Amino acid sequence: MENVFDLSKEGASKIYVKGTMPGVSVGMKKVSLGNKNDILLYDTTGPYTEEKYQINVHKGLPHIKKTWAEERIAKYGSNKTQLWFARQGIITPEMEYVAIRENQGNNDPETMITPEMVRDEIAAGRAILPSNMKHPEAEPMIIGNKFLVKINANIGNSALGSSIEEEVEKALWAIKWGADTVMDLSTGKDIHKTREAILRNTPVPIGTVPMYQALEKVNGRVEDLTWEVYYDTLVEQCEQGVDYFTIHAGILQEHVPAALKRVTGIVSRGGSIMAKWMSINKKENFLYTHFEEICELLKRYDVAFSLGDGLRPGCIADANDEAQFGELKVLGELAEISWKHDVQVIIEGPGHVPMHMIRENMEKQIEWCHGAPFYTLGPLVSDIGAGYDHITSAIGGAMIGWMGTSMLCYVTTKEHLALPNKEDVREGVVTFKLAAHAADLAKGHPGAANRDLEMSKARYDMRWNDQFNLSFDPERARRMHFEMIGSGADHCSMCGPHFCAMKITKSI
């Protein structure tokens, strides 16, 4: 596999910031700037960006969290989640790790994020630290609205395409550009093997929708789906190391009639499957009726719930409707049950929502789900963006991130049209990194604004390499600039040498 992780091209190097607890050593990207300032940037690439790191997909990544988990089990017994520790007032190594990581070098005692704050946010249910003990390759990260807005990249084969190797490559490609978590949404053949390869080689938490595999096990026949098949699938994926599960336990029989009256019905695959199952069996959603059993299982591994919004609106006309909000209320009830079992939980959200209706989504989610982190797909602020839906969704994503959403699921340019290829993944990830970063700036995350400030200083000083290296896609910025102009210019090619406003300003 080609090594795409060479930082030297970006004027950067990988450094590790040590914590106070054993084994806490947080990888960051250090960019050396022409004005003698260095800047530390949040880095999702794990050991891949270490100098001379040899990629070996058969061997997998080092187990950075293994000792921590083992020591904890020895001392406190099994069945203990990050939420349990937080509630006991205990700071885990993972918590110290994410505090250091979030600060990105900010060490102002007034504003810096502390391990205590991380612990308290987790204890309150306002943040999660996904950490399946069976996934020791994943670096700790935190999802919560006091922290940097995170982004998820979906990958996964469908019946129509792509091999295991390609999916691992896509996962690594996604983290190269900054994906904070990766969801493997494979629905075709080799689901287990694809997931195994991704888990062993990806340094970020991995999410799945277990229903997809459960349905494959009954050959795609919803009528043959049972709680037992589903539960076995959960166990299988817990054992493999999946860090969070999308589970559509909030869509109930009572919601279905309203959903069927919509312009675009049910657009969540998991939601439509459960709706069909309920209508065939005339029974309540088995994910809802067996919810406490699922809690018991997830607790044993510290797998987090991502409570799926099976009734998210699929178009502007269906936004904020009875079906959507009916389900959201149930998700809030399930969050409380989850917390009762010390299981970490986030709530999934829409979807397609026009700008003026976004705030209501956030306010109701905070109220009804008691502050559990919100994880949204966009929202897309229009339905007509075919070919450009990374943009319609980045607009909504940035806004809802500012308002309090903790993680954004990326949407690619091919949304509604086709599966994304590698370049689409790159563009989708970078687009969402920007949306998330814009939200971080707007909500005043203490580690966010420094990067913009250094970029602006570099711009005023015409330090071109620094400008490229401070962007989320140095390669693209560099290529665009140099396609038109040679290196070392003291002007950009937009205005030419005689019309540069900043040069004129300096001459005053």
Add this chain to the structure above:
Amino acid sequence: MENVFDLSKEGASKIYVKGTMPGVSVGMKKVSLGNKNDILLYDTTGPYTEEKYQINVHKGLPHIKKTWAEERIAKYGSNKTQLWFARQGIITPEMEYVAIRENQGNNDPETMITPEMVRDEIAAGRAILPSNMKHPEAEPMIIGNKFLVKINANIGNSALGSSIEEEVEKALWAIKWGADTVMDLSTGKDIHKTREAILRNTPVPIGTVPMYQALEKVNGRVEDLTWEVYYDTLVEQCEQGVDYFTIHAGILQEHVPAALKRVTGIVSRGGSIMAKWMSINKKENFLYTHFEEICELLKRYDVAFSLGDGLRPGCIADANDEAQFGELKVLGELAEISWKHDVQVIIEGPGHVPMHMIRENMEKQIEWCHGAPFYTLGPLVSDIGAGYDHITSAIGGAMIGWMGTSMLCYVTTKEHLALPNKEDVREGVVTFKLAAHAADLAKGHPGAANRDLEMSKARYDMRWNDQFNLSFDPERARRMHFEMIGSGADHCSMCGPHFCAMKITKSI
């Protein structure tokens, strides 16, 4: 020149909707949908999309407005602007034209836009109808917050590149994708000839920054710049048919010290030129001191002011600062002077502004500029988007459009890096059409939501061609889809045939 305007590939045709006044015939794009509904879409392409229209750049476009202007002068005398007529209670053919155009087929008497409403908004200064009598090729359009949010595409050569032919091609390319106005920002050679070719061949209003040509006339030496050279340039451009001028009359001597203390100083070319001129000459901005003379000139042609924000912030750290808001107040005073002379006026705005500081821009602009339309460049919600600044700016643009901005200047993916090529123009225009459309949806423009609704119905019915044809870039949507999957599929390639949520929903 290659004809890029063939609508038949988009399942569409050009139709004309007649008004009640002589010669009012409004071109629209009619898309025929598979559910037997037709939809009329706003169309910026002028006669180019007429079947069998022969492009001839030497001959230029037909003069659709010539008779109207001549009849008016015969009846009311010269020196009469659309604002003057509106204030007299007179509905011009241009006003009826834009009312029909804005409705896009909506004929609900409760919500449809009427010529009276157009007239009243213009009379109140809350909208402008750019219409230099010397530019009879341009189709009437309106800029104001009660109407569809418009977008402008900048083109223009710099000292570093591109020919006249290329610039005309770019202008036509921009209107093909939906640019509502085009600004010719050429700074290199052949400014006059380039502009002439653009004016005679573009069916949308053309804007310029006359300072660029004035400065060329004194060989780029700010110290040699005089009011006389500038005024001659204005006359020259009025005579050619430019519809609106960016004039940096609001930046005063008192503002400069604050601007020089900023992280990125002055980032407007016009602003930096005037600041330098004031500092060399120790005199007040001659555009400010001669403002009434400019009004007298512009009135004779009905050229509109676009009062330039020479002190717009060039980075997040400089947003909403003393320099920016100091100038904005002056722009408000100038708007009132402009109205005194019956000259139409819009106000330019930022720039780089984080999301949480956008609303203050809009509120102050409405208050201080007495409701004159706002025309913003983005704003970009972060500084670090190099290579992706169409996205950082679309986020801010959509938001400020929703809040009341009337026109958005597009930003391309090459912003801060290089001049855009044709594909960059296309991506920039479509991105901003989406941002503007999202704003239209959020502010409840009565003609906006129908397109989303038809798109969503087409999506639920798996009518693929209708989905492509309802998007802003049918060609791209179609290509992305068919690259992966054959035609006629009853599923998309994202989920494959067995996992389509909408198919499952229909089976319930």
